Amino acid sequence: MVLTCPVAMGSTTRRDGSSHLLSRRAVLRAGALLTLGGASVPLTGCDLLDREEPPRPDPLTPLFDEALRLAAGLRAAATAQPDLAGRLTPLAEAHEAHAAELAQLIGAALPSTTVTPDDPTGTPPGTPPADRAATLAALRKAERAGRDSATAACAAAPEDRAALLGSIAAARATHLEALR
Amino acid sequence: MNAESALAAALTAEYAAIWAYGPIGVRLAEAERKAAVEAEAAHRARRDALVVQLSTGGGTVPPDRPGYALPFPVTDRASALRLAVQVEERTAVFWRAVLPASAGAERDRALTALIDYAVRATRWRRSAGIAPLTVAFPGRPS
Structure with missing residues (x-):
């Protein structure tokens, strides 16, 4: 995260008319310094942003991220191998539906840009069918890991989350079957 | 719902599933019949475990019934496979x-059952x- 303090734009204006470039440069330099400071010493040296400790991330955050990665991996594979799209797209949609429900539960925002899959199966479009087996094997591996992490999350969850997590674990297990 | 009533409800679902695999099995052949036999055995094993668990826990064991209404007539392989899908998805x-x-081991067992039946439903869908x-949320009431 990049933290910057508000910069007073008006104070850099000068009378001699050459102020525009200088003030922009000054603002940019100030911004760069603050950015560097923010990277090495987060949340310090910036009084305006001193707040209480940020809330701990929800324990389901990794599962939410994983759902997005699984969806992205399937979407990439479907693009690379259009003859598999009919099989892969419903699975990607299921992960996206899981991510949407998890986002609501943990108060996260769904990303507006594409998420990069963990294990990129997104080979370029027009990949020969010989690579299909490898693509499916990589997708199965990801679903298996996903099933196991959802199973663990369900076991550890409070009662109001157990049913959703159980469905997510079961869905990932059925994906593994559907990718055979 | 408390654990005991949830488990008792699961037991009634297992009774119905076991019953349904009778008319399903006779309409299938070879590998599909074998899969039906295995699925029925999984439901019988969970039924037996539930009967023991509920009776030793001093709870009420709901009785089996002599027959169950099928959602549609099972007259051929196609209708048998459709019923098998429904049986697994409803039991889930x-x-x-x-x-x-x-919680704990009991939740683990319930999740294992949910996953088992969801995967069987997917296999029946393929057949x-x-x-x-697949469905996005196996076991979620529709």
Whole structure:
């Protein structure tokens, strides 16, 4: 995260008319310094942003991220191998539906840009069918890991989350079957 | 719902599932019949475990019935496969309902059942030629 303090734009204006470039440069330099400071010493040296400790991330955050990665991996594979799209797209949609429900539960925002899959199966479009087996094997591996992490999350969850997590674990297990 | 009533409801679902595999099995052949036999055995094993668990826990064991109404007539392979899909997906709903009412080993068992039946439903969908092979939220009541 990049933290910057508000910069007073008006104070850099000068009378001699050459102020525009200088003030922009000054603002940019100030911004760069603050950015560097923010990277090495987060949340310090910036009084305006001193707040209480940020809330701990929800324990389901990794599962939410994983759902997005699984969806992205399937979407990439479907693009690379259009003859598999009919099989892969419903699975990607299921992960996206899981991510949407998890986002609501943990108060996260769904990303507006594409998420990069963990294990990129997104080979370029027009990949020969010989690579299909490898693509499916990589997708199965990801679903298996996903099933196991959802199973663990369900076991550890409070009662109001157990049913959703159980469905997510079961869905990932059925994906593994559907990718055979 | 408390754990005992959720488990009792799951038991009634297992009774019905076991009953349904009778008319399903006779309409299938070879590998599909073998899969039906295995599925029925899984439901019988969970039924037996539930009967023991509920009776030793001093709870009420709901009785089996002599017969169950089928949602549609099973007259051929196609209708048998469709019923098998329904049986697995409906039984999964009852085990999913056990999850919030349970913890520890009991929740693990319920999740294993939910996953088992969801995967069997997907296999039956494949046999029946149903697309897609999966649903987004197995066990969620529709």
